[in-house]
Amino acid sequence: MYTRGLILSLLPVALCQYGGGNAGSSTTTTAAAAVASGSIQTVSVGEDGLVFSPNTLTAAVGSKVQFEFYPPTHSVAQSSFENPCAPLNSSAFFSGGFTTTGNGPNATTFTITINDTAPIWFYCGFPTHCESGMAGVINPPSNTSQTLSIYQAAAAAVGNTTRPKSVQGGVIGPAAAVSSGASTSTAATATATPTSGATAESLGRVDIVTSGFIAMIACAIAAAM
Numbered sequence: 001m002y003t004r005g006l007i008l009s010l011l012p013v014a015l016c017q018y019g020g021g022n023a024g025s026s027t028t029t030t031a032a033a034a035v036a037s038g039s040i041q042t043v044s045v046g047e048d049g050l051v052f053s054p055n056t057l058t059a060a061v062g063s064k065v066q067f068e069f070y071p072p073t074h075s076v077a078q079s080s081f082e083n084p085c086a087p088l089n090s091s092a093f094f095s096g097g098f099t100t101t102g103n104g105p106n107a108t109t110f111t112i113t114i115n116d117t118a119p120i121w122f123y124c125g126f127p128t129h130c131e132s133g134m135a136g137v138i139n140p141p142s143n144t145s146q147t148l149s150i151y152q153a154a155a156a157a158v159g160n161t162t163r164p165k166s167v168q169g170g171v172i173g174p175a176a177a178v179s180s181g182a183s184t185s186t187a188a189t190a191t192a193t194p195t196s197g198a199t200a201e202s203l204g205r206v207d208i209v210t211s212g213f214i215a216m217i218a219c220a221i222a223a224a225m
Ligand SMILES: [Cu+2]
Pocket: 046, 050, 073, 074, 075, 124, 125, 126, 129, 134
């Protein structure tokens, strides 16, 4: 009887730990991905000219890639390999144009979450930048007929950059501290507190944070019971 009671009393705690960890992520988090979900890699956009630095990344499922923008104006958008400098589809991620003054980086960033291991091709949607070589890839394919160099050559041949219609597919907000192996996604969320100048896009982040607090309160109540 004592053992059963102990297990039942611990159950809410276990459920809360699962719920609390999940609240910081917009994707389903598996046990294996939970560790990776805390890591954030940063890509500088336009710091070194019309390039992303780095322009080739390997990112684990559940991790995040944060784009930091430099002067004067750049964006990041998702394309396919086959059609460089054009939106992947109607749900392609797009940061919108970031105009940065001073030396940069812009205080506001655009962060995407890696949902699977499929290659993600990205480019700058500002006119002429993509065909000038401003593109990159996350989790590049092993297929040697699909390299960033080939993409960039095709982009130059296309000679036209088309940006997505909608700003979507990522979180716009203040730069999060780049983690060095943080074990939970809630830590990353806590550092991304929206500023008073929150835009419509960053309200999604507010909702996520709020739902996290609600989950914590619910957990506290459950624990008290
Ligand atoms: Cu650009």
